[in-house]
Amino acid sequence: MPRFDLPVAELRSYRPAVQTPDDFDEFWARTLAESRAVAQPPTLTRVESPLTLVEVYDVSFSGFGGDAVRGWFVVPAGASGPLPTVVEFNGYGGGRGLPHERLAWAASGYAWAFMDTRGQGSAWGTGGDTPDPHGTGASASGFMTRGIDDPEQYYYRRVFTDAALFIDAMRGLDQVDDARVAVTGGSQGGGIAIAAAGLSDGLVGVMPDVPFLCHFERAVGLTDRDPYNEIVRYLSVHRDAVDQTFRTLSYFDGANFAARAAAPALYSVALMDPICPPSTVYAAANGHLGGAEVIEYPFNEHEGGQGMHWQRQAAWLAARLQG
Template structure:
């Protein structure tokens, strides 16, 4: 796939005016307050595993509206903490999978929590275990248009609330240092990391990797790939629904969450990405309130940097934690 977006020099300064709803902050404050009001302490169940050097814990925490959400917590074997933690979110269609599939953070001395994504986990990987019990109106197959007639009913209202409450749950654990928590994720997971970083204070950093769910109007008009194309196909049938659809999406745009971030971000972008066009990633990164370092992968599609990028994330987060320790000591 040849490059199809703006020239690189223009991407690096691309900072479009992305309109946001006047009640954006009130919408999210009310949403989170309602779910936090009914949240219960997370339930932890230690799991027998062949992983001799990592303890595996099956976690169930309260997400949106108190719904139970699953996740894996991996910590170095025998660790009592308090450890720095990484809360990670999964890409579109995937679930939390199996514990041995993501060992990098725990093997590096972190508490690592991998959140399941409600209703997903059946498109790739090794599955998930969290249903989405809330119905929606007419929608195209997939998740992008579920409840899209109303931001209060939209699917990502529930998932982004889950992402925030996952941080709450992990911060409540004795094994975790609540002041040293970062969020991360690839694609959909990167979009959720942006959302969490815009809605949660006191994180040490966010690591959105080729993030999805950014600058919706540009993305929907630029790529013919799913998941954004689910919205295109919906609108090709519901021909007069565009204003309603894009109003709903404006409550969930990574650009607006980046504007509210209180911790630095380490963002990746692939310049040949046909799923999350580079300009949509830069739109969020260039609006970031406290600064986003962007790593470009010039000849990659949506796979981005994969293992190479994880090494860079690990180095960046270690530097952030060192800086945090120095600030705390001072």
């Protein structure tokens, strides 16, 4: 796909005025406090597997409203903690899958934690294990418009709360050095990582890879691809819901979380990305409170830098930990 967004020089300085609710901070402080008040300690169950060089644990922890959420926790075999830890979030439609599918961080000496995304896991990959027990009003197909008529009921309120409480749960483990926790994820996982960083103190780094869920007002209508186009389809039917829809989305915009994320960040952006347009990524990266380095992939679409970018993440995080 040819480049369709702003020129590169404009992207690098792009700092749009993103709608921010007056009660954004109060909304999230209350949301997290309510769920933390009913949270139970996480449970870890050792999983027997052919992976002899790592130890694999099935995780269950309390997420939004005390709901049970699943995940994986993997550490190098025989490692004595506490270890630097990478908490990872998944792309849109995927579930936690199987632990052998993602071993790079544990193979590099880190503890690695991977959160299942509630309600997802049936679009690609090898499945998810966390239901979303909360119903919502009218919505289009997919997850983007579930509960979109009210921020209190919106789907990503639950997901972002899960992410913040997953970090809480992992920090309570003996194997985890709670002062050396970083977050990462690609696409939706990158958007969740930005939100988690805006909601969690003391992270050592944030590594959003071609992040989704940023600068909704620009993304919706700029691209004709899903998942953003789910909102277009919804508004094509609910013609009188435009203002309320974008008001709801403003509570979940990655640009607003980035402006509150004190940890330094390494973003990636693909300049031909038709799913997460480059300007939406830069809207978050250029306003990131802790400062952000952006790695550009000029001739890639949403796949971004893939394995090459992981190498850059690993080098960046190692330098952060040594510094």
